[in-house]
Amino acid sequence: MTENEAVVKPPPSDIGILGWLRKNLFNTWYNSLLTIVTIFFLWKSIPPFIKWAFFDAAWFSPPKVCRQIDGACWSVITKNIRFILFGFYPYEQQWRPLIAMLILFALLYYSKERSHWNKRLFYYWLVGLAVMGILMKGGIFGLPSVESTKWGGLPLTLLLSVFGLTAAYPLGVILALGRRSKMPAIKTLCVLYIELIRGVPLISLLFMGSIIFPLFLPEGITISKILRAQVAIILFTAAYIAEVVRGGLQAIPKGQYEAAASLGLNYYLTMRLIILPQALRIVIPPTVSVLISAFKDTSLVVIIALYDVLKTTQTVLSDPQWMGFSREAYIFLAILYFLGCFSMSQFSRKLEKELDTGR
Amino acid sequence: MTDKLGEPIVEIIDLHKWFGNFHVLKGINLKVYRQERIVICGPSGSGKSTLIRCINRLEEHQKGKIIVDGIELTSNIKNIEKIRSEVGMVFQHFNLFPHLTVLENLTLGPIWVRKMPKKEAEEIAMHFLEKVHIADQAHKYPGQLSGGQQQRVAIARSLCMSPKIMLFDEPTSALDPEMIKEVLDVMIELAQEGMTMIVVTHEMGFAKKVAHRVLFMDGGTIVEGNTPEEFFSNPKHERTKLFLSQILH
Numbered sequence: 343m344t345e346n347e348a349v350v351k352p353p354p355s356d357i358g359i360l361g362w363l364r365k366n367l368f369n370t371w372y373n374s375l376l377t378i379v380t381i382f383f384l385w386k387s388i389p390p391f392i393k394w395a396f397f398d399a400a401w402f403s404p405p406k407v408c409r410q411i412d413g414a415c416w417s418v419i420t421k422n423i424r425f426i427l428f429g430f431y432p433y434e435q436q437w438r439p440l441i442a443m444l445i446l447f448a449l450l451y452y453s454k455e456r457s458h459w460n461k462r463l464f465y466y467w468l469v470g471l472a473v474m475g476i477l478m479k480g481g482i483f484g485l486p487s488v489e490s491t492k493w494g495g496l497p498l499t500l501l502l503s504v505f506g507l508t509a510a511y512p513l514g515v516i517l518a519l520g521r522r523s524k525m526p527a528i529k530t531l532c533v534l535y536i537e538l539i540r541g542v543p544l545i546s547l548l549f550m551g552s553i554i555f556p557l558f559l560p561e562g563i564t565i566s567k568i569l570r571a572q573v574a575i576i577l578f579t580a581a582y583i584a585e586v587v588r589g590g591l592q593a594i595p596k597g598q599y600e601a602a603a604s605l606g607l608n609y610y611l612t613m614r615l616i617i618l619p620q621a622l623r624i625v626i627p628p629t630v631s632v633l634i635s636a637f638k639d640t641s642l643v644v645i646i647a648l649y650d651v652l653k654t655t656q657t658v659l660s661d662p663q664w665m666g667f668s669r670e671a672y673i674f675l676a677i678l679y680f681l682g683c684f685s686m687s688q689f690s691r692k693l694e695k696e697l698d699t700g701r
Numbered sequence: 702m703t704d705k706l707g708e709p710i711v712e713i714i715d716l717h718k719w720f721g722n723f724h725v726l727k728g729i730n731l732k733v734y735r736q737e738r739i740v741i742c743g744p745s746g747s748g749k750s751t752l753i754r755c756i757n758r759l760e761e762h763q764k765g766k767i768i769v770d771g772i773e774l775t776s777n778i779k780n781i782e783k784i785r786s787e788v789g790m791v792f793q794h795f796n797l798f799p800h801l802t803v804l805e806n807l808t809l810g811p812i813w814v815r816k817m818p819k820k821e822a823e824e825i826a827m828h829f830l831e832k833v834h835i836a837d838q839a840h841k842y843p844g845q846l847s848g849g850q851q852q853r854v855a856i857a858r859s860l861c862m863s864p865k866i867m868l869f870d871e872p873t874s875a876l877d878p879e880m881i882k883e884v885l886d887v888m889i890e891l892a893q894e895g896m897t898m899i900v901v902t903h904e905m906g907f908a909k910k911v912a913h914r915v916l917f918m919d920g921g922t923i924v925e926g927n928t929p930e931e932f933f934s935n936p937k938h939e940r941t942k943l944f945l946s947q948i949l950h
Contacts, residue, residue, distance in 0.1 A: 600759050601796035605810035605862060606786025608778075615809060619800050699800055699842040 405663045418667040419674045422658045426674075429494020429649040435486065439497040442474040446500060454689060456696060490566045494649030496678070498568070502640040502650065503682070506575040507633050513576065514583025515622070519613065521588055532584070539581035544639055547574040552646040571643045579636040586628045590621035623697045630690040634683045651678065708771075710735050710866055710897055711756060716765035718751060725751050726762070727921040733866070738898045740908040740929075743918035744944060749901045752918070753868045756899070757781075757788045770865055786814050789859030789867040793874050795851040797843035803830070803854050804839040810862045822861070829857040833887050849880030853887050860891075867891070869900040903948060909933065917941045 367377045398413025401420060408415035419426065428436045449470045452458055478497065481487035493501075520532035539547070551570035559565065594617050602612040622629070644653040655671050658664055709732040716729040725748045733739055741749045754760040755767060758774050758781050767774040769784045798806050807826035811817040817825075830836040833853040843851055852872055859867060869888070873881040885907050892898060892911035902908070908915050909929045916926040917938075924938050933949075936942045 595796075597792060597794055597796035598798065600790075601792065601798070603759060604757055604785055604788070604790035605858075606782050606814045607810070608782055611813050615813065616798055620798075623800065697800070699844055 405667075408667070414670050415667050416670055416674075418658065418664050418670050422664070425495075426651065426654045426658060427495045428497065429654045430492045431494060431497075432486070432488060432492065435480075435488060438477040438480070438485070438488075439493075439495075442477040443497055443500060445470050445474055445477075446504065450504075454692075456693075490568050493568065495654045496651045498643075498648060499640055499650045499652075501568070502572055502575055502643065503637045505572060506579060506640065507636060509576045510579035510583055510636065511629075511633075513580035515587050515618065517580060517584035518587035518591060521584065522591055536581045536584050539578055540585070544574070544578045544642055545645060547578050548642060548646050550574070567646065567648060571646060571648055575636065575640060578639075579632065582632045582636075583629060586625050586632055587621065589628070590623075590625035591617065593624050594621050623694070626690050626694050626697075630686055634686055637682055637686070638679060651675065707735070709733055710770055711899075712766070712768040713752075713756075714766040714768075716752075716755065716762055716767065718748075718755065718760065718762045718764075725921050726755070729765070729921075729923060731916075731923065733897065733899060735865075736895045736897055737913050738892050738896075738911050739900070739914050739916060740912040741899065741901045741916045741918060742903055742905075742908070742944070742948075743916075743924075747918040748921040749918045750870050753870055753899055753901055756868060757785045757790055759790075782814075786810070786862055787865045789862060789864030791852070791855050791859055791867065791869045791872045793871040795843070795848070795855045795875075797851055797855055797858070799843050802840050802842055803835075803846070806843065806854060807858050807861045810858070815862070825861055826857070829860045830854075832860070832890070833857045834883075847880060848876045849883045852876065852880075852884045856884075856887055856891070866897040866899070869898065869902065871901050871903075873902065873904060905933070905949060917944065919944070 368374045393413070395414050398411060399416055400408050400411055400413065401416045403411075403415070403417050404421075405415070405417070408417055424433070424436055428439050431439055449467060452466070453463060476482065476485070478493065479488060479490070517532050517536060520528050521536065523529045523532070548571055551574040552567055555570060556564070598616055598620070599612065602616045607615070641650055641652040643650050644656070647653075649657070652675060655675055659668050659671055711731070711733040713729055713731040716726050717724070718726040729752060731752075741752065743749050751760055755762050755774075756769060758767075761776075762774075770787055772780050772784055774781065774784060797803075798809070801809065804823065804826055807829065808819065808822040811822040811825060812819055815822075827836060827839065830839055833856055835850055835853050835857070838846060838850060838854075843854065846854065856872075872888070873884050876884060881904070885904060888898075888900070888907065889911055898911075900907070900912075912929050914926050915929050915932040917924045917932070917936075917940075919940050925932075925936070925941055927937075932941075933945065936945055
């Protein structure tokens with residue numbers, strides 16, 4: 343731009359906070375009305391909530407004190423935090439699941455960066471998993487053995503979801519590829535699997551895993567209930583992921599297959615290097631939706647009497663001392679689940695941005 | 702062109718192909734010799750693209766024989782992959798891999814098919830990128846390049862596999878007019894170095910300049926084939942004359 347050319351500025355009414363307010367909140371009479379009504383409702387609801395949740399709240403008081411105050415009784419959480427988080431895991435051993443969880447969080451956090459995705463990360467996970475397993479189960483290194491029937495609370499929820507999701511994802515991809523296979527036997531098998539699993543609710547799969555499946559096992563062989571629930575969750579989620587991934591595969595133009603073929607790449611390499619990286623990127627948003635809902639669906643294991651974090655909280659609430667404080671307890675649970683879901687969706691957005699190559 | 706050049710690199714004998722009930726190729730016979738450059742033209746739907754796509758079996762033929770560099774194309778997948786790695790192909794819509802950088806697009810074949818060390822593959826890739834005058838774009842993604850640049854990358858990608866023959870399927874049809882020249886220039890340079898080429902195109906200037914033979918296809922057959930001089934100045938068939946009058950204005 344040369345110096346003689348005048349810089350044309352937008353009219354003053356369009357810039358600054360006032361300009362923004364006028365343009366977005368008070369630009370017509372009905373928008374102004376809506377703005378005023380909304381502000382009124384916010385003013386009516388937010389300050390009382392803050393007062394209830396913070397100023398009038400009891401944080402560590404015993405239940406008797408709680409019943410006399412107007413605010414929230416967060417002591418239902420603070421006083422029972424160890425049972426909510428760890429369930430029936432032996433009280434003096436609860437440092438073990440705590441450390442196991444911290445290791446898991448550290449691994450997940452470290453895996454967030456794509457630059458860390460290499461062989462070393464794989465070994466970190468192997469070691470991490472082994473350590474977590476030893477911590478949870480015990481029986482060696484002088485750690486008392488803890489049966490998996492005693493596992494519960496947050497570690498159980500995390501176990502079911504982290505392993506459920508990481509195992510379901512590759513299985514779903516394989517099923518999607520199988521469904522598009524030219525080999526009729528494989529194709530039919532995959533279609534049958536996907537349609538059957540999608541055709542029943544997760545609850546029925548959990549029931550089948552916990553009640554019917556053991557009937558078919560030879561005498562003397564038992565498979566832990568957690569494992570059976572885990573397998574049910576994996577099988578269920580994989581079917582949904584398969585359909586999402588199939589959508590991504592269909593979005594890849596034929597030319598990509600042809601270009602790969604004309605270089606002499608075989609089926610496996612074509613899929614691994616050309617098709618899947620593109621297809622999986624396209625379907626990141628719906629995949630994360632499936633994963634998030636699978637994460638929340640792990641709470642359905644309560645109906646086969648596994649004590650996940652939802653069930654332990656409910657157990658606390660059924661204690662006569664703490665009855666009636668369900669608002670506080672469920673808000674706490676909601677925050678826990680929200681943190682899990684929100685970090686997944688944040689991660690997916692980050693991944694999407696990084697993988698965007700401006701196509 | 703005579704048989705002096707020895708064994709043909711591509712030999713097509715009585716080739717037939719159907720799409721469903723539609724008879725696309727009706728008995729094609731063609732021999733292509735080493736270092737020979739052939740331009741195929743013809744109206745759309747004449748089967749010219751299908752013909753060259755049969756040569757690396759992107760399309761399967763139902764009758765007849767195709768022999769490429771001494772290997773007959775059958776349903777043997779190992780043979781097909783071998784032939785495809787020896788035959789370069791450039792598409793109308795470039796078909797670069799959008800999730801990989803230009804350099805990665807070029808090194809993919811050498812690394813995974815030829816099992817070449819990464820460093821060596823990158824050296825070769827840079828060499829060919831310089832050749833198509835685009836080395837400065839090596840670390841960009843295809844989506845950031847213009848159509849003409851993308852097509853030149855696609856040509857370089859094929860060259861990295863050191864192909865014995867290159868197939869071009871209407872390489873300039875999807876380009877803006879001002880980009881056609883930069884792609885044709887690269888193809889002409891390639892021709893001058895003695896690359897064996899089969900080019901489906903309507904760029905008659907290109908045909909006159911580099912082709913040894915121009916084939917005219919219509920209705921699934923090769924109507925006539927001749928040296929460019931003869932073909933353009935003295936077409937034998939009525940259909941060829943009609944086609945040329947329409948395309949040369």
